[in-house]
Amino acid sequence: xxxxxxxxxxxxxxxxxxxxxxxxxxxxxxxxxxxxxxxxxxxxxxxxxxxxxxxxxxxxxxxxxxxxxxxxxxxxxxxxxxxxxxxxxxxxxxxxxxxxxxxxxxxxxxxxxxxxxxxxxxxxxxxxxxxxxxxxxxxxxxxxxxxxxxxxxxxxxxxxxxxxxxxxxxxxxxxxxxxxxxxxxxxxxxxxxxxxxxxxxxxxxxxxxxxxxxxxxxxxxxxxxxxxxxxxxxxxxxxxxxxxxxxxxxxxxxxxxxxxxxxxxxxxxxxxxxxxxxxxxxxxxxxxxxxxxxxxxxx
Amino acid sequence: xxxxxxxxxxxxxxxxxxxxxxxxxxxxxxxxxxxxxxxxxxxxxxxxxxxxxxxxxxxxxxxxxxxxxxxxxxxxxxxxxxxxxxxxxxxxxxxxxxxxxxxxxxxxxxxxxxxxxxxxxxxxxxxxxxxxxxxxxxxxxxxxxxxxxxxxxxxxxxxxxxxxxxxxxxxxxxxxxxxxxxxxxxxxxxxxxxxxxxxxxxxxxxxxxxxxxxxxxxxxxxxxxxxxxxxxxxxxxxxxxxxxxxxxxxxxxxxxxxxxxxxxxxxxxxxxxxxxxxxxxxxxxxxxxxxxxxxxxxx
Numbered sequence: 100x101x102x103x104x105x106x107x108x109x110x111x112x113x114x115x116x117x118x119x120x121x122x123x124x125x126x127x128x129x130x131x132x133x134x135x136x137x138x139x140x141x142x143x144x145x146x147x148x149x150x151x152x153x154x155x156x157x158x159x160x161x162x163x164x165x166x167x168x169x170x171x172x173x174x175x176x177x178x179x180x181x182x183x184x185x186x187x188x189x190x191x192x193x194x195x196x197x198x199x200x201x202x203x204x205x206x207x208x209x210x211x212x213x214x215x216x217x218x219x220x221x222x223x224x225x226x227x228x229x230x231x232x233x234x235x236x237x238x239x240x241x242x243x244x245x246x247x248x249x250x251x252x253x254x255x256x257x258x259x260x261x262x263x264x265x266x267x268x269x270x271x272x273x274x275x276x277x278x279x280x281x282x283x284x285x286x287x288x289x290x291x292x293x294x295x296x297x298x299x300x301x302x303x304x305x306x307x308x309x310x311x312x313x314x315x316x317x318x319x320x321x322x323x324x325x326x327x328x329x330x331x332x333x334x335x336x337x338x339x340x341x342x343x344x345x346x347x348x349x350x351x352x353x354x355x356x357x358x359x360x361x362x363x364x365x366x367x368x369x370x371x372x373x374x375x376x377x378x379x380x381x382x383x384x385x386x387x388x389x390x391x392x393x394x395x396x397x398x
Numbered sequence: 399x400x401x402x403x404x405x406x407x408x409x410x411x412x413x414x415x416x417x418x419x420x421x422x423x424x425x426x427x428x429x430x431x432x433x434x435x436x437x438x439x440x441x442x443x444x445x446x447x448x449x450x451x452x453x454x455x456x457x458x459x460x461x462x463x464x465x466x467x468x469x470x471x472x473x474x475x476x477x478x479x480x481x482x483x484x485x486x487x488x489x490x491x492x493x494x495x496x497x498x499x500x501x502x503x504x505x506x507x508x509x510x511x512x513x514x515x516x517x518x519x520x521x522x523x524x525x526x527x528x529x530x531x532x533x534x535x536x537x538x539x540x541x542x543x544x545x546x547x548x549x550x551x552x553x554x555x556x557x558x559x560x561x562x563x564x565x566x567x568x569x570x571x572x573x574x575x576x577x578x579x580x581x582x583x584x585x586x587x588x589x590x591x592x593x594x595x596x597x598x599x600x601x602x603x604x605x606x607x608x609x610x611x612x613x614x615x616x617x618x619x620x621x622x623x624x625x626x627x628x629x630x631x632x633x634x635x636x637x638x639x640x641x642x643x644x645x646x647x648x649x650x651x652x653x654x655x656x657x658x659x660x661x662x663x664x665x666x667x668x669x670x671x672x673x674x675x676x677x678x679x680x681x682x683x684x685x686x687x688x689x690x691x692x693x694x695x696x697x
Contacts (some may be wrong), residue, residue: 112445186579280485282419282602303581316694318615323582355697366492372691395615396695398654 100164100344103138103211103237104132104221105230107200108145108169110155111373112180113329115187120327123373124155125179127220127243130330131337134364135218136162137385138341144168146203146231148176148366158353158378163387166352167208174199189326207233210340216299216344219263220333221245224255231262239350241265241296243336249275257292264350265296267336273299282307283314298339298352300332308358317358320366320388320395327372331365334377340365363388399643400439400464402510402527403431403456405467405519405634406499407444409454409487410480410672412628414486421671423454424478426542426674428517429629430636432676433663434517435461437640441510443467443529445502447475448528449454457677458528473498484691486624495683506532509655515643518562520544523554530561538642538649540595542635548574556591563649567637572598581606582613597638599631611652616657619665619687626671630664633676637663662687685689 103131111125132141142165148156151171159166166309175198177371180332211274214237227242234240242263248256262264266289274280277288284298286309296311301319339354339361346353361383370376410424431440441464446454450470457466458491465591472496489647504525514537518526527540534538542563547555547636559565565588573579576587585596596608600618607614638653645652662684665688 190687266549281622281624283620299602304600314694315697316604316617316620317697318617318695321582321613321615323580325580359697375457393697396617398614398616398658398692 100342101142102135102216102218102340102344103144103207103214104128104135104218104220104223104236104340105205105226106218106243107143107177108143108147109177109179110152111201111329112178112184112193113327113372114180114193114310115327116185118181118328118372120372122152122178124158125330125373126177127222127330129159130136130211130256130333130368130374130377131218131220131340132159132164133162134334134361134368135163135344135376136252137364137380137382138360139216139344140294141341142164144205144207146172146199146209147168148172148174148199150233156163158374160293161378165210168205168206168211170206170335172199181329183328185390187328190380191376205230205315208242215239216281216340217241218336218340219243219259220336224248224259226253227259228255228262230252239264241267241336241340243267243333244272247277258288260293265298266294267298269300271303283309296359299334301330304360305362306335308354312356315355315358317355317362318392320362321395322366322369322393324329326376328369329373331368334368335361335365337361359389359392360385399514400441401515401517401639401643402441402443402506402513402529403427403517403519403639404443404504404525405517405521405542405632406441406476407446407599408476408478409450410628411492411539412626413479413492414483414626415484416625417671418447419671421451421477422612423457424510424629424672425476426521426629426632428678429632429667429673430517430519430639431458432461432669432673433633433636433660434640434643435463436637436663436679436681437659438515438643440464440640441467441513443504443506443510445469445471445498447471447473447498451474453612457673459687465634467505467510469502469505480628482524482627486627490645495653504529507587512536512579512651514538515519515639517639518542518558519635523547523551523558526558527554527561540566542566542631542637544573545571545574548650559588559592562593564597565593566597566599566631568599568601568631580605582608597657599634604661605634605657607653609653614654614657616654616661617691619661619691620694621668626666627668628672630667633667634664634679636660658688659684660692662691
């Protein structure tokens with residue numbers, strides 16, 4: 100089954116202590132879609148300006164991502180630039196130029212509206228709502244979010260939580276949303292807000308899946324060289340949804356393994372700037388790391 | 399086989415946002431010995447003053463801890479007091495009164511010297527050396543340490559690393575020791591300093607075992623209520639060594655499972671003040687949480 104993915108489509112200028120790369124293909128929808136594309140056909144929803152570089156479009160096409168829902172409009176593509184500290188965990192935003200994103204209204208082509216799996220990747224909750232409004236009874240809907248929306252669009256986000264099956268967020272966001280330091284208690288509070296599945300990302304420490312009193316503790320794939328962690332969280336959820344949409348059996352039965360696949364996609368993402376490493380990955384390489392994670396966690 | 403454990407034996411006054419308890423039995427040797435006692439006979443080495451409360455001695459005895467190596471001398475027992483912040487991860491020391499610890503020289507009774515498993519729990523590296531000097535060819539020696547010794551006794555600690563099979567330390571200590579943020583690279587650097595086994599504790603995020611190019615990613619047991627984390631790291635390594643000393647087969651083959659047992663003991667430790675929760679644990683309860691960790695991590 101195909102996965103519908105809405106999110107940001109952007110150009111990222113990224114600086115790490117080692118390197119600097121301007122105007123790479125970025126945005127939550129780009130990362131999530133490429134990650135999901137290793138498992139399933141992806142229908143992407145987004146907006147870019149007329150300045151959007153052809154090689155970026157070609158990268159989507161290489162991954163057979165359906166671009167019917169990608170609007171190309173007059174104006175400039177969303178541009179984000181950021182800089183990582185030496186530890187590669189903390190980053191600060193140097194500039195955010197919204198460009199055509201400022202007036203973006205996602206419109207779903209008819210062929211998108213029956214997608215069974217929907218990933219509302221990180222984007223304003225109002226736009227996530229707008230996409231859901233256009234869907235016809237999707238089977239499984241997951242939303243990602245970020246601290247920005249907790250700060251400036253909390254009512255919209257809370258309304259969204261009543262409409263989704265799963266929420267993905269990171270540790271500090273879960274704590275901010277619930278005013279609860281303990282992640283198990285935080286997850287339980289989030290369940291009460293709506294989602295049956297709460298996935299808390301802990302970066303290099305892995306992730307926790309809470310499914311109404313059932314927990315799964317997922318490892319991160321251990322990396323020796325983190326080149327650029329931008330988009331790793333998007334690849335995590337994109338890989339997870341891509342795997343889920345093609346796995347046989349129930350979502351409930353497949354979600355643990357889907358999270359492991361998401362972790363592996365996120366690990367490859369971190370090994371290159373922007374999408375450079377991820378786009379070179381092969382299904383065999385993905386399978387190898389999933390196998391390795393089994394070995395690394397067995398006792 | 400018995401486990402020899404040397405470390406601090408203290409009275410702890412602990413304050414959390416919820417409760418305050420003065421003069422509880424504490425110290426790295428106390429926590430590690432009680433944790434190890436669920437698996438193996440423990441021979442403890444330490445020092446206390448004449449003020450050491452009888453109920454504390456009785457707690458050791460309840461766990462059949464061999465106290466022949468516990469010196470009871472004129473003066474006051476080591477007293478530590480500390481306060482936890484709301485998140486229960488950060489704590490600050492309010493007072494440290496060394497008392498009889500200031501002049502402590504560990505002396506091993508003859509019956510201790512042939513112990514096969516030696517745990518040099520957190521204590522000055524010079525004292526850890528002194529214990530090793532008195533041992534006759536132990537089979538497996540593990541040292542724990544803390545940031546204090548990295549700051550004030552680094553040469554002693556580096557010398558010790560060449561004499562031990564395993565080193566246990568936490569994430570920030572590993573980073574401080576190696577000047578390396580990435581834990582996989584940090585572990586590799588520590589191997590070069592001597593130990594075949596490097597165990598990096600990450601608190602609620604679990605632990606990593608590095609065994610010369612073989613990694614194990616261990617989960618922490620997820621807790622909803624952390625009452626008092628004091629001594630959890632000591633219980634982790636105590637439980638690990640206790641299990642190791644009685645498991646059939648090679649240390650290499652048993653270490654992963656030993657770490658899981660250590661995690662479980664640490665989790666029980668956190669559920670009460672001081673040793674209150676740990677001392678009430680049963681072998682059945684330990685086995686239950688080990689089983690639960692299997693379920694929580696399976697994919």
